Amino acid sequence: MKLFCIALLSILASPVWSASNNLFRWQADIERLAVDPYWLALLHKPSVKSNSEIIDPGFFLSGSDDSRAELTATLAALLAPVAADENEHAQCRFIARSHWLQQQLPQLSILLPKVQCDLFNRWSDHQQIESVSAIFASGYLGNPASFYGHILLKFNSSAEKRALLQQQNINFGAAVPDNQNPLIYIVKGLAGGYNAVFSYGDFYRNTQTYGENELRDLWEYKLALTPAEMQQLLFHAWELIGRDYIYYFLKENCAYRMAELLELVIQQRLISKRQPYAMPISVFHRLAEIKHHGRPLVAEIIQHPSRQKRLVAGYQQATDKMQQAVAAIIVNNYILDLEEFQSLNTSEQSQVLEILFDYLEFLNISDDSVQRTQQKNQLLRARLRLPPGPQTRLAFNDAAPHLSTYPSLLQVSWIETEQKPALEVRFRATYYDLLTANRDKAMFSALSMFDLHLRQQNNSLQLYRFELLNIENMNLSQTGLPEDGGLAWKVNFGYAAENLACWRCQTVQFTGGIGKAWQVNNAMFYVMQDGRLHQNQQYSGVLSTDSRLGTVFELDTVWRIQLEFGYRAYLGSAAENFVWYRLQQRFGNSQRWDLRVAVERQRSTEGRLAVSYYW
Amino acid sequence: MKLALLAVSALTLSMVTAPAVQAQQKVNPWKQCGIGAMIFDDNGTAAAISNVIWDLGTTAVSSNVSSQDSCNGLKVAAAEFINSTITNIEEETVIGEGQHLTAMLNLMGCEVAAHSAIIQDVRADLDVSVADKSSKAEAYYSQLDSTITSKFAAQCQII
Structure with a gap:
């Protein structure tokens, strides 16, 4: 009998019994907390019945993602005795769960064994x-x-x-x-x-x-x-x-x-x-909109700034004399015994060397050669001969990303053609084109995906154009220094009309282009040679080229224009080659809307007035 | 007798503390710890590796979560940092200041008040003739470590 009493007392005093006893006492709370939105969020379950978005079995102490079972298992693990490695204890591994449950069940914190989470403490300083x-x-x-x-x-x-x-x-x-x-x-x-x-x-x-x-x-x-x-x-x-x-x-x-x-x-x-x-950009647009506790969240x-941004800022903010020294040193194979460099004072020489560090490292991205390392070493030695510090302080006045135009587009256009007028609705999932407002002016590039045009004309609705992907990277030089900037390139994959004269002549097309672009103040000029692979349509054959010459320029932040001329040549087919042109304008610089006006000729001419909404 | 007791105590203490200190001081992170190979970048593979390490237990990859011995110590974290950012470190050293130098000397456990003097010392003897980045990093680390050990040991205590 004595032995039985001792055994019973041992069981009642044991941590296992104690944990079970507490779980029993919290039964009603467990039912309530298991469906609490915060608990579900901690388990990454969109709802009680759905599966967790985490597929890692190690995330679930119960062996399943059932929210009630996991809550019970978590409580048991939190109350469990501490093993040799305290970091392995549930209080350390599931610290958010532990913290929240202590808030919800005030008695819990009294019952929890003391644990030192060294690993977490070091990680979180x-x-x-x-x-x-x-x-x-x-x-x-x-x-x-x-x-x-x-x-x-x-x-x-x-x-x-x-x-x-x-x-x-x-x-x-x-x-x-x-x-x-x-x-x-x-x-x-x-x-x-x-x-x-x-x-x-x-x-x-x-x-x-x-x-x-x-x-x-x-x-x-x-x-x-x-x-x-x-x-x-x-x-x-x-x-x-x-x-x-x-x-x-x-x-x-x-x-x-x-x-x-x-x-x-x-x-x-x-x-x-x-x-x-x-x-990602949508998250930042939203962060900037949110008021949190009555004040802006951001x-x-x-x-x-990136290395390239530092190079451009350093060069543009340098005096003419320093810019001339930079250019002269590059042209003269990094020899510093030049009048342009030696005539500068110590501080200016130091600034010139810093610009050259950035320049060489910028070039190293595409070609990390031994010769360039030796040139860099030469410049480092020269800087060592000058007195130390301070670093050149550069000013960066780029607009923050959340100030850009929102990424998704819905556009409605009224189109006048040589036949009948048309109404077009366009949806573009992402992101920007050559006319988009509020983008880095130096970029002059286009990147869009899932660009769908539905056209209502002649009493029928038609999938007029669909571009899965369009990228035009003008790769402009921003300093004018040798090897800054490269070839412009274009990639486009879509379904589009062969020209504007035909009504149902869409083909699947893949276009790749290469060329060169130059920036002069607020204008960019380019020449491009595109090659097009497409379905055979009205004897067009499967291969054609477009030679393009164009400009994009900004008269004001609210008015940007693109003018482009091209010559379409069909290779290995009887289709007739032709000259085409396009004039597009964007009015407005809101992040949410703009107005577009365009005239385009490709065997036939059409004019377009479009209202765009961005979100 | 008192002197003998003191000597024995000092010897005992040095035997107790020596292994950890030696592990800190004598390890060459490039030769013994595979610096370069162990550095994680931010692509998916790195994520996968950190996942594996996590699941193996409590050995973590980040500098301050490492243990204090051999290849997991803070000096190795500093060596990793130098190896990853040697281009910036070299530029800032010849200039005489910069945020990479601050982070590097923090990782070496050096007091902020001593940073400027250490940089000047390293700058005075900096060898910029080495050709490849990994060798540059190793040479730089070696120079920094010996400068700190010989002249700034009191201001730079890895804790």
Whole structure:
């Protein structure tokens, strides 16, 4: 009997019994909390009945994503005794869950075993986070997945020994094997063929990858969050690191997941769940619109300029004499014993050398040669001979990304043709064309996807034009220095009419073009040679070329014009070659709308008046 | 006797603390830790690698989450930083200031008040004749480490 009593007392006193007992006591709370929207958000379940978007079994303590089972398992794990490695305890691994459940069940914190989460504390700098920033990495035409930019989160520590480049940031990206075939990469990216995870690292890895290697600006949007919200975000970010999601290039991508993470604390929608695609820039448009606790959510915007941006700013802000010295040194194979350089004072010489550092590193992106390293070493030695500091302070006055025109377009056009007038409705999922307002003036480029034109004419509705992809990169020189700027290029894949004289003569077409463009003040001039591969239509054959000569210029920020002349030649067919032209104008510089007027001739002439709405 | 006891105590203490200190001081991150190969960039592969490491347990990749021994110490984090950003570090060293230098010296555990003097010291002996980036980084790290060890040990304590 004595033995039985001792055994019973041992069981009652054991942690297992105690945990079960507490779970029993919280039964009613568990039922309520299991369907709480915040709990579902922590599990990444859109609703109670849907599956979690996290596919990693390690994220679920119950072995399933059932919200009630997971809540019970989480409570049991939080109350479980501490093993040898405290970091493995649920209180450390699921710190956001633990924190929230302690708020919901006040007795819980009294019952929890004491745990020291060293790994989390070091990662979070003992939670000395003074602010959180969303970072926008500007678009990059070198990789299809980067056309539309990228988004990161940065936790800004107040610790004295955590400088900007050491700040902790988290990234969401697909796990893509090295040297993946580009076609497979695109197909798998679109079809959910890759897993994706949140990873972390110091901010310098991003400044190197984006700013130095891919020449993309990083824009930091510092958010006005309360300390409690920052803590919430930090806790949940920690839970998510390394957990697998399925990656979809169009929607469940970095923009979607980062927005979802921020929505947890902002409690406002940052991205549309219904829209079939998600873009990083949309998150920043939205962040800039939101009022949080009665004040703007974005407290400060900081530009971290790319190497190219620093080169251009350094060169443009230098005096004429310094610019001449830069040009002379480049032309003379980096010999510094030149009148142009020696006549400058020490400070000017120092500034010239800094511009040349940027110039050589800018060129190194495309061709990292031994000769260039030796030239750079020569310049470094010259700078060592001058007295130290200070670095040249450059001014950057670029407009922040959220001030650009919104990315999606709905346009209605009235069209006068040589036959009958037509009404056209156009939807373009993304992003900008050569006439779009509020873009970096130096860019003069076009990037659009899923551009659909439906035309009502002769009492019938017709798919008149569809462009899956259109990119025109003018690759302009921004300094005029040798090798700054390169060949202009174009890629277009779509379904379009052969010319304006025919009504139902659409063909599937693939166009590639190459040429050269020059910028003079607010105008850009170009010559391009396009090659077109298309279906045979009215004896057109399958191959044709367009030789184009054009200009895009801005008379004012509210008025931009494109004028283009071309000669279409059909190769290996009886179709008649012809000269064509196009004049397009954009009026207005709102982020939300513009007015377009165009005249175009391709065997037949049509005029167009269009009203555009952007969102 | 008192002196002998003191000597024994000091010897015992040095035996207890020596391995960790030696691991910090003598490790060459390039030769012993495969610096370069272990550096993560921000593409998907990096994410995959960090995932694997996470799932293996509590060994993490970021500098401050590393353990204090051998290839996981803070000095190796500094070496990784130098290896990744040597181009900027070299430029800022010849100029005499910059944000990469600040971060580098923070990672080396150096007090902010000592940064300027350390930079001047490194600048005075900087060799800019090395041809490739990895060798530049290794040479720079070696010079910085010996400068700190010989002249700024008190102001630069890896903790």
